[in-house]
Amino acid sequence: MSFRFQLEARDGKARAARFCTPHGEVETPVFMPVGTVATVKGMPQDTLEELGVQILLNNTYHLYLRPGVEMIRRLGGVQKFMAWDRPILTDSGGFQVFSLSDLRKVNEEGVQFRSHLDGSSHFFSPESAIAAQIGLGADIIMAFDECTEHPAEYARTKSSMEMTLRWAQRSRKYFEEHKQEVPWFVERGEQTQTLFGIVQGGMFVDLRRESAQRTVEMDFPGYAIGGLSVGEPRSMTYEMVDAAIRFLPEDKPRYLMGVGTPEEIVQYAAQGVDMMDCVLPTRAARHGLLFTSEGRITIKNARYAADETPLDPNCGCKVCARYSRAYLRHLYASNELLAQVLNTIHNLAHYLTTMRGVRQAIARGQFAHLLAQVSPPPATLLTAGHQQRRL
């Protein structure tokens, strides 16, 4: 069976759609929580289901190092391993190799790197990164790319983009030859994974266009936009998304990697992005930064010590339905595990509710109205995004 993407509604450039995977359907625009090592930190899987999480992101780099691809393959793939019977997407490992590992050496063949866990030496090529992703068995996997550093000169950015294009070809070739090796191939009626291409091109409009056009020529079933939210001003991110997305086909999903704040994800949906992931809601939660309909709350602040009101009076999550700010402040101030658990539930609820609202507004042709209500993100968070992966 092939991957199916069905457009359901349009409102401006924004789209509401759905796609099918071997582990179920996903309604877009969708926010994908990050479950780095096959767990969204502190969240039991049934809590994620209650929150309405449709699809999770796992990091290939982390799972490759621990517990290892062969272990997860042997246990039936990552869905079975983590007891999550809904879709999963893995990234290519490229971004983590560039941001987390030590002593990396890049050449045409691939990347030599050292594990951030124990310093051991490893090599990722397009072929081995795809082999790892086939072994892990996520529903959607990513071509191996080079995430160009920021800032970078034009010539350097162009040559990096060219290599990513060659690596996309190699990724695709390896995938086509090996896709039946996914652990659940037989069990899921001979369905296979779906491989997305990744657009690079740094902060140059013409390179973003060229990368988009040449990646589309390879005819992937979906396209990611990578290498953004790496420290550039947010206005430049929007410009680069626009430069790429106008050359991506209407009938394929577009995935903007590693973004963003609650305000930004609405903006990206307005640009026609269908899928997003970010560690911000979960990581910020563990650091006591909470997103609400009335703005950001730093829960450790003493002003909340005797505050009997819920975190967000307009939020329907189970944290806001039950607990006071005073209690959440006490848990955080006391460095209690439950602070991290409850804060994460709320922040995920805020993101998922935001995205469901976006989808609903698009379906009703009222998205312009919703967009107008979104206040611009505060200056302190303007350079967040991929950076947030390293908070």
Next chain:
Amino acid sequence: MSFRFQLEARDGKARAARFCTPHGEVETPVFMPVGTVATVKGMPQDTLEELGVQILLNNTYHLYLRPGVEMIRRLGGVQKFMAWDRPILTDSGGFQVFSLSDLRKVNEEGVQFRSHLDGSSHFFSPESAIAAQIGLGADIIMAFDECTEHPAEYARTKSSMEMTLRWAQRSRKYFEEHKQEVPWFVERGEQTQTLFGIVQGGMFVDLRRESAQRTVEMDFPGYAIGGLSVGEPRSMTYEMVDAAIRFLPEDKPRYLMGVGTPEEIVQYAAQGVDMMDCVLPTRAARHGLLFTSEGRITIKNARYAADETPLDPNCGCKVCARYSRAYLRHLYASNELLAQVLNTIHNLAHYLTTMRGVRQAIARGQFAHLLAQVSPPPATLLTAGHQQRRL
């Protein structure tokens, strides 16, 4: 309204009963999970409800230091503070003052101690410890006692026991004069808290008897047995429990403080104990030690890395229903938050299920059969108990 304790069934010395508090009913024998600072570490309150937790223990010493008694009083009491609308019991603070604080000085008046958080100086007398417990507003509170150190000579143990008896009188007097100051007095129809006395007497049979008899003369609505599981051999614990319990009235609840392993709590129920609390299930869980119907599992062990079976095939908890040992081992080895959350759910389920089984067996007159199945605890855990509070 006064505290009611109703015996429902007897089987040997074991009893099944129930008691009423202003925040609901409790069926005994009951195991009370420890929620030190108004949270059972990592457990959302709805998870505790799903597990069938009937009553929680909070530590007066910890809540007194943070967020402080006045804060919790102002927020309506600890049940409202932590959004837990079921019964809560607070200890007297005595045990923590002796085990956690620095530079304590004990005299007839009370105990001077330094906070383990910031070194600040504080004083607990029977009066101030009861005032703190009235302010916190737990349903059941404890007389202020001295937990005699182990080992201790006879004369020292006797004089410590005598002081605990005088402190019990002072606790009781203060409580009677101030019990209407509990934060929910009006809201709960002028109901008040219930004050239990505590039997001490170290490791001496005659002192345990004397302490029990003289505490019972003061006519408390319930009696705790304190100062056990402090490093003595388990056979001695059983002997001391027996020495005290035979002098406690049949028509009042008996609470054995700070015990025990899953096997031991069955043994104590057989001795006629109605209530128990221990940090062992929750603390051991966070350290990867899991209790199952087939024995103990140290989940970090490499032998579980590829084990697709549930933690305990005979357990009905949501962890055993969904996750494999391989996944739980991966979470623990990766130092993931979710390891602590899932392990805690399972261990609590094991304790609560064990205690429900005990109650059911007593009600059916089949407790002797159940007791015969309980294997003796392994030697390595024989001196656990109160010690476990400091794991």
